[in-house]
Amino acid sequence: MRSETLRVHTGGRETVHDLTRECAEFVAAYDGSASGLLHVFVPHATAGIAILETGAGSDDDLLAALADLLPADDRWRHRHGSAGHGRSHVMPALIPPYATVPVVDGRLALGTWQSICLVDLNVDNPDREVRLSFLEG
Template sequence: MRSELISVATGSRETVHDITAECAEFVRAQGEDGLLHVFVPHATAGVALLELGSGSDDDLIAALRDLLPADDRWRHAHGSRGHGRSHVMPALVPPYATIPVLGGRMALGTWQSVALVDLNVDNTQRQVRLSFLSH
């Protein structure tokens, strides 16, 4: 298995950050069929496969705000207001995704992209582990 860690600057606001290009570059370098596993080694971030740029990324943030309000209800209460919701979010948007790779290209659907989802405004830098398992 080959693996690489990439850094992603998420800034200090809730974000859906496109990492498709980084994933595509990594699997292109492998040049063969297999599986790409994308993993975020953080307790407050997730990985999603969705259409980006058409409003779906904003809709996802809005839905997560509705489901997980940034208020004082959370028992996990350190950090910024509502920080505990960031620790619940990976149960809804898991911290991983596995994508088939054919001939060095991700077998994504026409409109699918790979995105890092981060509601945690306290961390501005994230790591993402890309791992390739050849057939």
């Protein structure tokens, strides 16, 4: 198994950050014809990995839906950090901190409009790590 850590600066705002290019480069660097599984994992209690369409408004729609489901207000028992910080700790139950993508002949087997994205609502932590692991098989 090959593994690597990406460092991602998400800044001080809620974001959906596209990781697809980095994931494709990671897989291609392993072996241009290998097949197996790419596992993407974010080792943070307040971020997740989603596979969705980006660039056509879906990423903004996701952030809007999360704002509706998990409002940034004082209802949360987990209360350190900025207002509504507790919602960031609930989000990984809805958007898990991992995704696994098939790799066929050295290429991510994503659908036409699918992208691999880091979802981060935590404005208190602008820097993230994402672990990429490729298991050939």
